[in-house]
Amino acid sequence: MSAERIRRVVAMPVALAAVLALLYLWVSGQELDSIELRTLNSEYLAARVAEHLRLTALALLLVVIIAIPLGVLLSRPAARWLSPVVLGLANLGQATPAIGLLVLLTILFGVGFTIAMIGLVAYAVLPVLRNTIVGIRQVDPALVEAARGMGMTRGQVLWRVELKLAIPVILAGLRTALIMAVGVATLATFVNAGGLGDIIVNGIKLNRTPVLITGSVLTACIAFLVDWVGGVAEDFLRPKGI
Template sequence: MNKLNIWEQFIQQSQLRWQEVLMSTFTHIQLVFFSMLLAIFIGISFGILITRVPSLTTVVLGGAGIMQTIPSLALLGFMIPIFGIGIKTAIAALFLYSLLPIIRNTYTGIKDVDKATTEAAKGMGMTSRQILFKVELPLAIPVMMAGIRTAAVINVGTATLAAFIGAGGLGDFIFLGITRGIDGLILLGAIPAALLAVILEIVLSSVERWSTPEGLR
């Protein structure tokens, strides 16, 4: 099948299914949003924890790394007995996949803060908590945001697999296109997912610039 026919199919399917595309896009955004919300909260917490308790570093980073090595469909399968078929399972699996870059970059960002800066903060009488929130985290934001951006963009693509467990999203069109042999349907899921990833990258880059201290921009 030539490219012209593929794009003709895409246009035809877009005209027929544009309402379904909007609904699936909204579902896709929900999957990414809630899984990333959990991953950011838990990932940053664990990243901070291992800077304070170095003995846990290998266990935490190793555990998050193992989650990344499990094939996506296998991880979704492992989650089904716990959460059942549907959105909860997809969010749980996407959350686990997003942890490693966030934990690792939070840890790296804080550890890379100049020791002279933290020593100066201690000399000013700051507590450990104040040093963390007023010195270390603000200086670590660029590195932390790089991890969040990486996790989010990967998450958008991985979320297409949620269709295989009945969680919806743009993967429905990809799965349907594969089973029916209609390339236009595959594009109907793939193109909006790619656009979502690009938009998310742009938004998070803007957030990074806004949240980074002026001296580090």
């Protein structure tokens, strides 16, 4: 591994650790009242961070299960005519303000973890779906024909050539979706699904600056962390020679 690559891998965790250390020192130096202490304690913070990560991870898993197979299907010649329709629906989900979508779902189905998950998936599915379609379609047709000429079946060409060459583009879509999911997951608090949004809203409602800053910084750190994880995954999963 080159020195430049090592720097890219190490720099972000070190920077985030420094930010969290500074946040801890700053909060520790404040004279917190009883209301702030109910939020700014290790047990409460750990529970909210765990909820936020669970929301984000499950949403990404569902997006992968839905978007990648659908993108592969829509990249096939026989189904390409459906691509504009499906992408239009996916665009509609992302174009709708996230809070508005959650309000609409709440009116129709109530509140809870499932409602938050539907909103997250609807908002994050587009980048993965679009990048899967684009990644497969941009594979050089000559490479596909060469693979078929070697005796590969259509399934083998898809798995060994098209998807393999599309991995960098698909991973870029996953990275975007993951960052979006971290941000939108803060809104899960409005449908009683927990997450770091609870801390941010508490800080706003109670006019407690340390609480608000802590929730905001933790959310930002998670977003930077998942972006770093996505970048590392792109580096290591990218096919050799690309």
